[in-house]
Amino acid sequence: xxxxxxxxxxxxxxxxxxxxxxxxxxxxxxxxxxxxxxxxxxxxxxxxxxxxxxxxxxxxxxxxxxxxxxxxxxxxxxxxxxxxxxxxxxxxxxxxxxxxxxxxxxxxxxxxxxxxxxxxxxxxxxxxxxxxxxxxxxxxxxxxxxxxxxxxxxxxxxxxxxxxxxxxxxxxxxxxxxxxxxxxxxxxxxxxxxxxxxxxxxxxxxxxxxxxxxxxxxxxxxxxxxxxxxxxxxx
Ligand SMILES: C[S@@+](CC[C@H](N)C(=O)[O-])C[C@H]1O[C@@H](n2cnc3c(N)ncnc32)[C@H](O)[C@@H]1O
Numbered sequence: 524x525x526x527x528x529x530x531x532x533x534x535x536x537x538x539x540x541x542x543x544x545x546x547x548x549x550x551x552x553x554x555x556x557x558x559x560x561x562x563x564x565x566x567x568x569x570x571x572x573x574x575x576x577x578x579x580x581x582x583x584x585x586x587x588x589x590x591x592x593x594x595x596x597x598x599x600x601x602x603x604x605x606x607x608x609x610x611x612x613x614x615x616x617x618x619x620x621x622x623x624x625x626x627x628x629x630x631x632x633x634x635x636x637x638x639x640x641x642x643x644x645x646x647x648x649x650x651x652x653x654x655x656x657x658x659x660x661x662x663x664x665x666x667x668x669x670x671x672x673x674x675x676x677x678x679x680x681x682x683x684x685x686x687x688x689x690x691x692x693x694x695x696x697x698x699x700x701x702x703x704x705x706x707x708x709x710x711x712x713x714x715x716x717x718x719x720x721x722x723x724x725x726x727x728x729x730x731x732x733x734x735x736x737x738x739x740x741x742x743x744x745x746x747x748x749x750x751x752x753x754x755x756x757x758x
Contacts, residue, residue: 531641536597543699556580574638636667667743
């Protein structure tokens with residue numbers, strides 16, 4: 524059956540130039556992998572990465588857990604994941620709509636990094652409720668890279684430039700900033716916008732869904748102006 528994709532999901536499903544270069548793409552996924560590995564509770568943990576994107580470091584992450592479920596809405600991204608990781612016995616690739624295939628109360632850690640901004644608040648609540656059912660009691664949901672209201676483009680530019688100095692891709696970053704001015708990303712951001720949350724708002728939403736929530740001292744990834752929340756299932 525043909526899936527209906529939201530405008531943002533269609534964006535991620537097509538070829539895009541979000542990363543300034545191959546080096547930037549690898550640098551990004553390496554950092555996300557380090558952040559995820561640091562949060563794994565034990566070596567046999569079942570880990571669910573919701574909206575995982577290309578998950579370039581999935582192979583490495585899978586060596587630190589019992590099972591890694593990569594869940595992604597964009598069909599072409601999923602195809603790439605299956606092609607890359609299909610032969611790894613510890614990695615499973617699922618469509619976002621197939622979360623129901625997982626057994627309730629089995630997941631130790633669920634990650635949703637840099638995804639909340641691309642879904643409506645209602646969809647966020649819906650997904651969080653589904654993830655809560657999948658988590659074990661005491662399991663954790665980490666919601667990362669949450670964009671605060673007024674999270675202006677200037678902050679994104681500063682973040683990219685800072686990251687490019689650390690990662691050694693400054694020239695590519697400058698070119699990519701120029702290209703971004705005319706990119707589909709910018710048009711869509713203007714037209715559809717990004718969902719944003721204050722700390723109080725997102726904590727209240729997660730608490731209503733049955734979680735105890737703390738803000739993590741550092742955001743996942745490189746963006747210092749965004750936030751990560753650690754939500755523990757309490758009921
Ligand atoms: C910015 S990328 C983040 C990828 C990865 N989590 C990371 O931290 O680099 C956003 C991803 O979320 C996916 N996505 C967007 N809306 C989604 C939804 N409603 N359900 C599942 N995935 C979604 C997109 O297809 C895209 O791969």
